[in-house]
Amino acid sequence: QQQVKQSPQSLIVQKGGISIINCAYENTAFDYFPWYQQFPGKGPALLIAIRPDVSEKKEGRFTISFNKSAKQFSLHIMDSQPGDSATYFCAASIFWGSQGNLIFGKGTKLSVKP
Amino acid sequence: DAGVTQSPTHLIKTRGQHVTLRCSPISGHKSVSWYQQVLGQGPQFIFQYYEKEERGRGNFPDRFSARQFPNYSSELNVNALLLGDSALYLCASSHDQLAASTDTQYFGPGTRLTVL
Numbered sequence: 399q400q401q402v403k404q405s406p407q408s409l410i411v412q413k414g415g416i417s418i419i420n421c422a423y424e425n426t427a428f429d430y431f432p433w434y435q436q437f438p439g440k441g442p443a444l445l446i447a448i449r450p451d452v453s454e455k456k457e458g459r460f461t462i463s464f465n466k467s468a469k470q471f472s473l474h475i476m477d478s479q480p481g482d483s484a485t486y487f488c489a490a491s492i493f494w495g496s497q498g499n500l501i502f503g504k505g506t507k508l509s510v511k512p
Numbered sequence: 513d514a515g516v517t518q519s520p521t522h523l524i525k526t527r528g529q530h531v532t533l534r535c536s537p538i539s540g541h542k543s544v545s546w547y548q549q550v551l552g553q554g555p556q557f558i559f560q561y562y563e564k565e566e567r568g569r570g571n572f573p574d575r576f577s578a579r580q581f582p583n584y585s586s587e588l589n590v591n592a593l594l595l596g597d598s599a600l601y602l603c604a605s606s607h608d609q610l611a612a613s614t615d616t617q618y619f620g621p622g623t624r625l626t627v628l
Contacts, residue, residue, distance in 0.1 A: 404554075432616075441516070441602050441619030442555065487554050499545060499568050500617060502554030 402490050404503025411510050417475040419506045421488035424469065428490040432500070433462065433473045436485045445486070446473070478510045514539070516605050516620035524626045525593050533588040533623045537605030543567075544586040545617060546578055547602040555602055561586055562608075590625075598627045 403422045411417045421431075429450055434442035448455045448462040448471065455462045461474040475482055485507050489500040517536045525531050537544050543562045547555035560568035561580035580586045584605075590597055604617040 434619075439621070441604075441621045443619065444616050447616070489554075499557035499560055499570065500547075500555070501557070504554050505552075 402488060402501050402503045404488050404506060406506060407504070408507045409509070411478045411508065413478065413480060413510055413512050415478050415510075417473075417478045417482070417508055417510070419473045419486055419488070419508070420470065421472065421490075421503050422468075422470045423490050423501075425490070426469070427492050428501075430491045431462070431464065431471050432489050432491075433460075434487045434489060434502075436487065436505075442487060475508075478508075480510045480512050483508055483510050516603055516618055518601075518603050518620040518623050520623060521621070522624045522626075524628065526628050527593055527595060529593050529627075531590050531593060531625060533590075533601050533603075533625070535586045535588070535603030535605075535620060537584050537586070537603075538618055541605035541607050541618075542584055543606045543608065544580055544584065545604045545606070546586070546588045547604065547619075548572070549600040549602055549622070551599070558588070593627045595627050598625060600624050 405420050432447035433445045435445045436442040446457045446460045446462055448464050450466045453464050459476045464471045485505045487505045488503045491500045516538055519534045545560040546558040548558055549555040557570040558572050559578045564580045575591045578588045600622040602622045603620045606617045
């Protein structure tokens, strides 16, 4: 119940294309779903996050789509650029929880080809 | 503003040894969390500290311990190192334990620990 399952493991997209990464969760107590971007040798950096009271959130080229009934959420990167090549992690946590720890997916390595 | 800083950057130890990793949170942040990231996997939660008290612990053995100091910096200690402890250890800080609407966990660059 604490798992967050992420797919695909790796993704190759042409420059200008759309990158789509999917995540699924089981614990219905999760109510905060961030996406992190990690470059080699760096720590994860928050990209965008959503709470389940909305079905979609957009920030620039990045969009989270959230399906509460299916317990799934996805990251869409529009107009993908070579600089977007990185590993992306979805995560989940209980927003007002006493621990505040994040449960991460296993990551998706995105390569954007010029 | 400086981000989360961690030291050392890299560390090589042998099995059975002890290691101490250090973290300085973003100024004004009172909560520090530690994560272990094994190569090719997502980070796994180890500890969270808020106002010098442990507020959460992940599924890690008692060989792992941590503490937070009055200036909100933190140390992660690992005793009796095993080969499987080789990983990137990440520290994250946030303003408030209760994850208010503006609260976000900001990660440091990590300490790469290699156990031989």
